[in-house]
Amino acid sequence: MPTSTESPPSESTWKQRFRRGEIPDSRPASSGRKSALEKAMRRCRDKHSDAIIEPELGMEFDLLPEAFDFYNIYSWEIGFGIRYGSSRINPAKSKVRQDITCGCEGKPRHLNSRSVCCGCRAMIRLHRIDDYGWYIHEFRRDHNHGLAVNRGQKMQFSSHRFIDPHTKDLVRNLRDNNVGLTKTFSVIGSFFGSMENIPFKKRSLRTLCASISRDHSEDDIRKTYEVLSEMKMKVPNFRDSCLVDSEGRMRALMWTVRRRPRTAPGRR
Known part of the structure; x- marks a missing residue:
């Protein structure tokens, strides 16, 4: 089985984090800023991977649901489901970190259950930046389980x-x-x-x-x-x-x- 590997953020994708104080839910809209989905679609012709949409370190999002939808499109192409994982808040009760994990993350709560949880570590980790947006700080690509190959199997995941x-x-x-x-x-x-x-x-x-x-x-x-x-x-x-x-x-x-x-x- 493939082992779960971590992709450390490079210096070129490192961004100034926003850690303290109350943080708005989204950053101010900008007419000249392109979404992560639009950038990925424009670059898909030059890519040689199987997935058209794929997360990259340093990729920015205005809203947390926007990042979830982007990762969900990628998971549909690859063949797995996703869900919100652990998060971290600052002293002002504002969220500063959020994990979006594979649907098979974690362990079953009961033995001999039919849970799909098998400890998969595939995920993206999002951090806040100083303009109140989100960016991908960490991307784990590998899964420790088989992937769905058809629509019927993909539809078993609630995120789809x-x-x-x-x-x-x-x-x-x-x-x-x-x-x-x-x-x-x-x-x-x-x-x-x-x-x-x-x-x-x-x-x-x-x-x-x-x-x-x-x-x-x-x-x-x-x-x-x-x-x-x-x-x-x-x-x-x-x-x-x-x-x-x-x-x-x-x-x-x-x-x-x-x-x-x-x-x-x-x-x-």
């Missing part, structure tokens, strides 16, 4: 059951145009080359579509309240009433406009 933000935006646009669930799944398959290459299950897509539907219903309710509030200001004698259940969900909505009684001729 989530839908990335760009695909979520695509699904949201399709659902806004009344595209059905099956057709939406087919459209996503065309973006990934085939249905077999989609890195999530149709069940995850169904859950996302249900969440989008709930957001739409809540937005409809908000717009309805805005219309009723506007009518109260413009229409005389306008009344409305809303019936909600114990969980705060609206069950019925009624509104009416009371007309003024007509006076008989000759009377005031």
